[in-house]
Amino acid sequence: MFLFHATKYECPFDCFINMIKGKWRTTIILSLINGPKRFSQLHRLINGISAKVLSDNLQILEENHILTRTVYPAIPPTVEYCLTEQGTEFANIIEDINTWAYHYTKID
């Protein structure tokens, strides 16, 4: 299907690679599966990530329409991140990958 059986493999899914790439991206996405969360919630939930890296990655994911960022003007400010429909599909794919990876690690 698509270009994969052709002679050259110009990958149309570079978008996916860009989205999954990086140490934290998939973890962030999976953390939002059960519903929207705030910045500090994500920060606490994802063990070991720095605020800067979390912020950077959230921006990238927002630009790619994987999640939405909603600001509730208040003091203190509240910002909520939520998966888009596409982001949810994306999360499902990551879970499928996990199924494979689980068996894979069993083999090793």
Next chain:
Amino acid sequence: MFLFHATKYECPFDCFINMIKGKWRTTIILSLINGPKRFSQLHRLINGISAKVLSDNLQILEENHILTRTVYPAIPPTVEYCLTEQGTEFANIIEDINTWAYHYTKID
């Protein structure tokens, strides 16, 4: 399933991320779907990759049992790369991802 609906998301599929990560890894794997290929074939097939990066990545994929490297002693030397069973499963997953990515890019 697994840990993804738990509170913390320590990813058991880091192995997958490590395998898919990098600019060329998936392209290399897909290039081998239709059967084993030699180093120079891959080099020509994958547009823009340098010999060093191709070599580095092939080694990593071999270490992770995604592909096998077979040397046929001859002059000039011949080396053949071939997906393992696990590597083939991996390639199928990448193709599935592509299906999603294809629709995703259509939306954008």
Next chain:
DNA sequence: CGGAATCCCCTTTGATACTG
């Protein structure tokens, strides 16, 4: 609270040259 700015580090990539 939710970041942005800065600086350093490390890994990966890229370009070039060389070899059994």
Next chain:
DNA sequence: CAGTATCAAAGGGGATTCCG
């Protein structure tokens, strides 16, 4: 043919500091 050696560049990550 199938690489390796070497070095420079680029990108992402980590720690710290500052801000509305």
